[in-house]
Amino acid sequence: MGLSRRDFLKGLAVGGTTGYLTMAGVSSTVMKDVFLPAEAVGDFDIGECKSVTCKVISETSWFSNKVLVGDMQKAGGLLVNQYIIPWTNEGVKEGFNGDNRGGYSTLVDVELLDGTHKKILLDCGWNTKWMDECFAREGIDDMLKKKEIDMLYISHEHFDHYWGVESVLKHYPDIPVLIPKGFYKEGLDLLKGASFPTAKLKNDYPHTGKLEVRESGKVHPLFPGAASISFDSAIICRVTGEQGLVFNVKDKGLVAVTGCCHMGIISFLQEIKRRVKGGDKIFGVQGGLHISPFEDWDPQYDDLILALPEYGVEIIGCNHCTGYLTAEKMLKAGLPVVKGTARFKSKKPLFLGNGDVLKFC
Numbered sequence: 001m002g003l004s005r006r007d008f009l010k011g012l013a014v015g016g017t018t019g020y021l022t023m024a025g026v027s028s029t030v031m032k033d034v035f036l037p038a039e040a041v042g043d044f045d046i047g048e049c050k051s052v053t054c055k056v057i058s059e060t061s062w063f064s065n066k067v068l069v070g071d072m073q074k075a076g077g078l079l080v081n082q083y084i085i086p087w088t089n090e091g092v093k094e095g096f097n098g099d100n101r102g103g104y105s106t107l108v109d110v111e112l113l114d115g116t117h118k119k120i121l122l123d124c125g126w127n128t129k130w131m132d133e134c135f136a137r138e139g140i141d142d143m144l145k146k147k148e149i150d151m152l153y154i155s156h157e158h159f160d161h162y163w164g165v166e167s168v169l170k171h172y173p174d175i176p177v178l179i180p181k182g183f184y185k186e187g188l189d190l191l192k193g194a195s196f197p198t199a200k201l202k203n204d205y206p207h208t209g210k211l212e213v214r215e216s217g218k219v220h221p222l223f224p225g226a227a228s229i230s231f232d233s234a235i236i237c238r239v240t241g242e243q244g245l246v247f248n249v250k251d252k253g254l255v256a257v258t259g260c261c262h263m264g265i266i267s268f269l270q271e272i273k274r275r276v277k278g279g280d281k282i283f284g285v286q287g288g289l290h291i292s293p294f295e296d297w298d299p300q301y302d303d304l305i306l307a308l309p310e311y312g313v314e315i316i317g318c319n320h321c322t323g324y325l326t327a328e329k330m331l332k333a334g335l336p337v338v339k340g341t342a343r344f345k346s347k348k349p350l351f352l353g354n355g356d357v358l359k360f361c
């Protein structure tokens, strides 16, 4: 891409980050990258797996950007506690039965070297009616009932990634749950069966299984070839902390799998590189890259796009808060973005949509 690391950092460092950009985690990308050593490559051995298959259960977190942003603005802005916002659940033309609430959830199926499989449900969406439909469509409900899914891995506490937890727990109340450090009392109470009428949120199926809270600053191994890394990111709607997954596919390299990636995709890749053995070759990326979720653009986003190939990225399976504008620009810049099929209310085929599958092997 012809962009030196120094130029990239310089580009980020001089970029102004105010208001939304600051809270969205873009500034954390800037700061972390400025202070991280450029040449370090990690030595933490996470083992190897044979393949990683990501099935997009739902990447449509909401159906109208305008309605969602309006909800936040009416409640007082981007810093307001998400549990006291009266989110719109009726009268939205492009919504799901008029409801603006959708959700984000991906099934990550990892084939181990011995041929056995481990399944991670990455996030559980928002609107339980929408999630019930998505889970039924992809057979997730049956997998949960049969306890074929090994863990519910919550990337972060945001409404669109976590509030659909009832749709999981009704089938498998003792599923092991992994969260990053930073959940607020409301989030922990929701897991135990609390309801939040203003936010139109409830969980009637208290979690009875193991809850693991993952701290930042180290690599948490999950099983051979799989690990988790947490970040103390401050995020809009009063959310703190996000975690992402990293896999090591034999003979290929590392794969980074994210929910929203509010820590910043470059911060995430840089942290993997810095801590995980083989981090000099991150051949695949999957999930929300959080660049233009509301389809706005800032010149510094161009730097993010240009930096991805520097990590060895050969496959980009992005969606959700990546933004269609970002996908368009990445494709124009020649980046290997995997296209989708725009089914089940995913709007455009520019990136992986609902029901689409990407296998890293």
Ligand SMILES: [Fe+2]
Residues within 6 Å of the ligand: 061, 104, 158, 160, 161, 259, 260, 288, 320, 321
């Ligand atoms: Fe999100």
Ligand SMILES: [Fe+2]
Residues within 6 Å of the ligand: 156, 158, 161, 260, 262
């Ligand atoms: Fe988020």
